[in-house]
Amino acid sequence: MKVAFLGLGNMGLGMAHNLLRANHQLTLWNRTREKGDGLAKAGAKLANTPAEAVRDAEVVFTMLSDDPAVEAVVFGDTGLLQALPRGATHVSSSTISVELSTKLHKAHQAHGQHYIAAPVFGRPEAAAAAKLFVVTAGAGDVLEKCKPLLSAIGQHTFVLGSEPEIANVVKLSGNFLIASLIESLGEAVALVRKYGVDPHQYVDMLTSTLFNAPVYKTYGALIVDQKFEPAGFKLTLGLKDTRLVLAAGEGVSAPLPVASLIRDHFLQAAANGMADKDWSSLSQVAALNAGLK
Amino acid sequence: MKVAFLGLGNMGLGMAHNLLRANHQLTLWNRTREKGDGLAKAGAKLANTPAEAVRDAEVVFTMLSDDPAVEAVVFGDTGLLQALPRGATHVSSSTISVELSTKLHKAHQAHGQHYIAAPVFGRPEAAAAAKLFVVTAGAGDVLEKCKPLLSAIGQHTFVLGSEPEIANVVKLSGNFLIASLIESLGEAVALVRKYGVDPHQYVDMLTSTLFNAPVYKTYGALIVDQKFEPAGFKLTLGLKDTRLVLAAGEGVSAPLPVASLIRDHFLQAAANGMADKDWSSLSQVAALNAGLK
Amino acid sequence: MKVAFLGLGNMGLGMAHNLLRANHQLTLWNRTREKGDGLAKAGAKLANTPAEAVRDAEVVFTMLSDDPAVEAVVFGDTGLLQALPRGATHVSSSTISVELSTKLHKAHQAHGQHYIAAPVFGRPEAAAAAKLFVVTAGAGDVLEKCKPLLSAIGQHTFVLGSEPEIANVVKLSGNFLIASLIESLGEAVALVRKYGVDPHQYVDMLTSTLFNAPVYKTYGALIVDQKFEPAGFKLTLGLKDTRLVLAAGEGVSAPLPVASLIRDHFLQAAANGMADKDWSSLSQVAALNAGLK
Amino acid sequence: MKVAFLGLGNMGLGMAHNLLRANHQLTLWNRTREKGDGLAKAGAKLANTPAEAVRDAEVVFTMLSDDPAVEAVVFGDTGLLQALPRGATHVSSSTISVELSTKLHKAHQAHGQHYIAAPVFGRPEAAAAAKLFVVTAGAGDVLEKCKPLLSAIGQHTFVLGSEPEIANVVKLSGNFLIASLIESLGEAVALVRKYGVDPHQYVDMLTSTLFNAPVYKTYGALIVDQKFEPAGFKLTLGLKDTRLVLAAGEGVSAPLPVASLIRDHFLQAAANGMADKDWSSLSQVAALNAGLK
Numbered sequence A, B, C, D: 001m002k003v004a005f006l007g008l009g010n011m012g013l014g015m016a017h018n019l020l021r022a023n024h025q026l027t028l029w030n031r032t033r034e035k036g037d038g039l040a041k042a043g044a045k046l047a048n049t050p051a052e053a054v055r056d057a058e059v060v061f062t063m064l065s066d067d068p069a070v071e072a073v074v075f076g077d078t079g080l081l082q083a084l085p086r087g088a089t090h091v092s093s094s095t096i097s098v099e100l101s102t103k104l105h106k107a108h109q110a111h112g113q114h115y116i117a118a119p120v121f122g123r124p125e126a127a128a129a130a131k132l133f134v135v136t137a138g139a140g141d142v143l144e145k146c147k148p149l150l151s152a153i154g155q156h157t158f159v160l161g162s163e164p165e166i167a168n169v170v171k172l173s174g175n176f177l178i179a180s181l182i183e184s185l186g187e188a189v190a191l192v193r194k195y196g197v198d199p200h201q202y203v204d205m206l207t208s209t210l211f212n213a214p215v216y217k218t219y220g221a222l223i224v225d226q227k228f229e230p231a232g233f234k235l236t237l238g239l240k241d242t243r244l245v246l247a248a249g250e251g252v253s254a255p256l257p258v259a260s261l262i263r264d265h266f267l268q269a270a271a272n273g274m275a276d277k278d279w280s281s282l283s284q285v286a287a288l289n290a291g292l293k
Helices: A010-021 A033-041 A050-054 A067-075 A098-110 A124-128 A140-153 A165-194 A199-207 A214-225 A235-251 A257-271 A279-289 B010-021 B033-041 B050-054 B067-075 B098-110 B124-128 B140-153 B165-194 B199-207 B214-225 B235-251 B257-271 B279-289 C010-021 C033-041 C050-054 C067-075 C098-110 C124-128 C140-153 C165-194 C199-207 C214-225 C235-251 C257-271 C279-289 D010-021 D033-041 D050-054 D067-075 D098-110 D124-128 D140-153 D165-194 D199-207 D214-225 D235-251 D257-271 D279-289
Strands: A002-006 A025-029 A059-062 A089-092 A114-117 A132-136 A154-159 B002-006 B025-029 B059-062 B089-092 B114-117 B132-136 B154-159 C002-006 C025-029 C059-062 C089-092 C114-117 C132-136 C154-159 D002-006 D025-029 D059-062 D089-092 D114-117 D132-136 D154-159
Touching: A002 A010, A002 A050, A010 A025, A010 A033, A010 A059, A010 A124, A010 A140, A025 A033, A025 A050, A059 A067, A059 A140, A067 A098, A089 A098, A089 A140, A098 A114, A098 A165, A098 A235, A114 A140, A114 A165, A132 A140, A132 A165, A140 A154, A165 A199, A165 A214, A165 A235, A165 A257, A165 A279, A165 B165, A165 B199, A165 B235, A165 B257, A199 A214, A199 B165, A214 A279, A235 A257, A235 A279, A235 B165, A257 A279, A257 B165, A257 B257, A257 C235, A257 C257, A257 D279, A279 D257, B002 B010, B002 B050, B010 B025, B010 B033, B010 B059, B010 B124, B010 B140, B025 B033, B025 B050, B059 B067, B059 B140, B067 B098, B089 B098, B089 B140, B098 B114, B098 B165, B098 B235, B114 B140, B114 B165, B132 B140, B132 B165, B140 B154, B165 B199, B165 B214, B165 B235, B165 B257, B165 B279, B199 B214, B214 B279, B235 B257, B235 B279, B235 D235, B235 D257, B257 B279, B257 C279, B257 D235, B257 D257, B279 C257, C002 C010, C002 C050, C010 C025, C010 C033, C010 C059, C010 C124, C010 C140, C025 C033, C025 C050, C059 C067, C059 C140, C067 C098, C089 C098, C089 C140, C098 C114, C098 C165, C098 C235, C114 C140, C114 C165, C132 C140, C132 C165, C140 C154, C165 C199, C165 C214, C165 C235, C165 C257, C165 C279, C165 D165, C165 D199, C165 D235, C165 D257, C199 C214, C199 D165, C214 C279, C235 C257, C235 C279, C235 D165, C257 C279, C257 D165, C257 D257, D002 D010, D002 D050, D010 D025, D010 D033, D010 D059, D010 D124, D010 D140, D025 D033, D025 D050, D059 D067, D059 D140, D067 D098, D089 D098, D089 D140, D098 D114, D098 D165, D098 D235, D114 D140, D114 D165, D132 D140, D132 D165, D140 D154, D165 D199, D165 D214, D165 D235, D165 D257, D165 D279, D199 D214, D214 D279, D235 D257, D235 D279, D257 D279
Parallel strands: A002 A025, A002 A059, A059 A089, A089 A114, A132 A154, B002 B025, B002 B059, B059 B089, B089 B114, B132 B154, C002 C025, C002 C059, C059 C089, C089 C114, C132 C154, D002 D025, D002 D059, D059 D089, D089 D114, D132 D154
Antiparallel strands: none
């Protein structure tokens, strides 16, 4: 298929690579063009604007950092909306707000284009290894056509329904659950540290018994090693996602008190020098509040 | 070894059974004597009071529901403290407060007896199958002597240090982490339900990807099935444990804001007819607060 | 002075009336024109669009319900921005976001116009009686020129500095403090009711001793009478203001955990049928959560 | 009347003084005897033990710092319970738990003595000036007999009902409302400080308008001056009272989420060097969490 891919950050680069490897014709665009040089050598074309990238595309993926970035790439002067052919599909993989996803859906409908949401779970290594979990929603026939592309980037695709924004809600809720785990584990570790328990032994015990899941092992290790740099996923992005899940809750009058608490702790962390660290440094708030280093 | 076992509830019955099976001489006591009839047929003796049960014991286990029950059995008129031989050991497996554990430690020292804490993780089925995880702390030589007994009741024993109450802190923190998971998952499920997502598909997705741990599967199923009766572990016991972990935090000036939030939701649940349901009905608070049934 | 006044809701009507009474030439605009009929009889002109209303104005007041309403009236097709004469001043009295206030400031600067923020404290009766408290910020000379107008609508004007958005932050923080009071008093009343204390006697005691302030008397009476209709200030507006104060906090990395908690309770109230009641029905959440009616 | 007064701290000293001034025969006891020297010169007797102090008393007041202090003075070896004459009355003015108040009530009934709770609102200066507000509950005839004594120590007595512990609930709820005010105001002040608003001007504005109550003025001044030493009321006592109001809520299944939040912040403050400062330093937590000094 003729595929455009917009956004070559840590995640997008791996995803684009896997699409190329699956023998699709790839045209790339990134704000800083050089990020695409490696892929260009491997056969992808580089475009100067989103509009140029999508001119002949059957499908365009966007994988950008936040709502404003997606808005600029879609609705901006050289944005994709005006250039994408009628009948082509926009696959939005960015972690964006439910509100923006709905707006994109309507805009593409008004332009005779298709739109599905397909956010992903996994860190950059998983993206590189085509081991992402893809969570998607949208019109059945459109999803069907895109499945080979989604299979090329992930180990499994979950189809959630026909309303695209549902996939965004589910993605945001997943990040919320991870942040909850970081917060709770951070509080528990602070508590046992104050009683003199070795935190490494503590987390080993937890993750070899009840909490024997990859996500506990990954974040448990980051927390007890207090290894918050370099950031795999920046704290400010965690704060952004928490704001978005709270907004998603507000949209349907669903209070999410643990998310509210996490938001406040992300802000406390940001106000105290941790904005650019990994989001697992959220756990450090519990330590500081207990008088620990 | 000559072992006394006090407290034959859902958990204690299975534990006592496994000690008997490991060929120890067992004397039992329970507030309602009939609970011990099955074990008596299998070779255990039944005593009329805690004191009588421990008179010749090398080791006495207590597995009771809460602090007042343990206080009565240890310090009461026919309590074990006065009757347990010098040099014998009290293995406290109940989920009790750090404060009481410290008090027990001191009382036994004053009577020339030993004391270790050995609370367990696992539900009644795990107790019956000798699959518990045992978390223990106390003086090294005493622990050493008790290890065969702990091995008889669990699949693994974690030794945490020489201060017994550390094991109680760790046990309480573990229950806190489970309650956190119930709360967070309850909020996430309420959110996606309001967006029309099928909660069973949602939890399947979570537990086959990032949250692939037994504890998520067990509680995820209870939450989406809203199957809160019969109670495997009563909500009021969950509230009790949350109160104890908060008190443990207060003892060392460690705030646990997620535990505070959980405590408030347990109270809300109790005030609205859920006191005797399973503690996973904590998740129902998020549903009700979002206007769901 | 030649004054335009846009927005004739419960608050705006009283404010406009007092400007007219102070002998200013008033041109009015409201989405539903009839709201202005009474004032027209008293000498005010009625315009068909915001643009028409401000064409000859020296000063234009806006008193609208929320950010989208203000955006429409300022930036819309027949909005005031294009029509307001150079050198004229926009006095923004609506309770809006800090972000929008900053945006308005910049837009007016770009058009050679002036901008001050002048939100007010007080309920409709205070607006009618010219008893509002006005909180204002902006360039000193502009404020000076507007002072007679602000004096005409309020009993006192507080000048907070030269950055207009500061007045918006202070206004939002004030509403947050009122909501905090409603929440705390709601929790306290629920507690004492469960112990059988007469809530009227309780609030009388509080407001005749330590909490002898009008705001406690007003809201204390609403809470114990559970008189939430008709709404003096709708719960959804309280929710909106709470969202805005949280956003103001997020803008400077200041966590506001009590505001987070209030937001969650407003959502719970909205999800359970109280969206259109008075915002003091926030207190009802504490009652319901304690199992009371 | 023959009155015994036990506990001559900052509050008790003023109260005892006013009883003496009202011409009652006063016998005093305090753990450190010298505190009573001034009153002894003015005509009071000094006793060596609580029992000795109450031997001939018609009424005994206790005004002590916490539950353990009251338990020791009532139930200890030389405690008042064994020595107080049948038919005499214990007036408990300390801020104690509902649970202990109930226990005292029963113990006195079993000894043929009377018991009322009469906690007070006000700081030491109000105690000295007989300007306290007294909140009392107990059997009608007993209250009637004690009224002249209560009138001697306060400016007004509120009678709340016949169950003594109700007065304790109300007292605890009042301290909770003050702590809520400190917390909310602390958050609001941190917010506006980050926007560059002068906090003195801010609090002046609040307390000259909506929040025109003594309690806002007192605590507003302490917060903006960050004047937390010497402690008028120590942070650890504020923490204790918050624990007691939460326990009172738990006793009737009434969640108090603002109290939970305050408890966590008191602990954070205690863990970070503020345990011995005034409880208004609770406000400092909001400042620190926002990255302010």
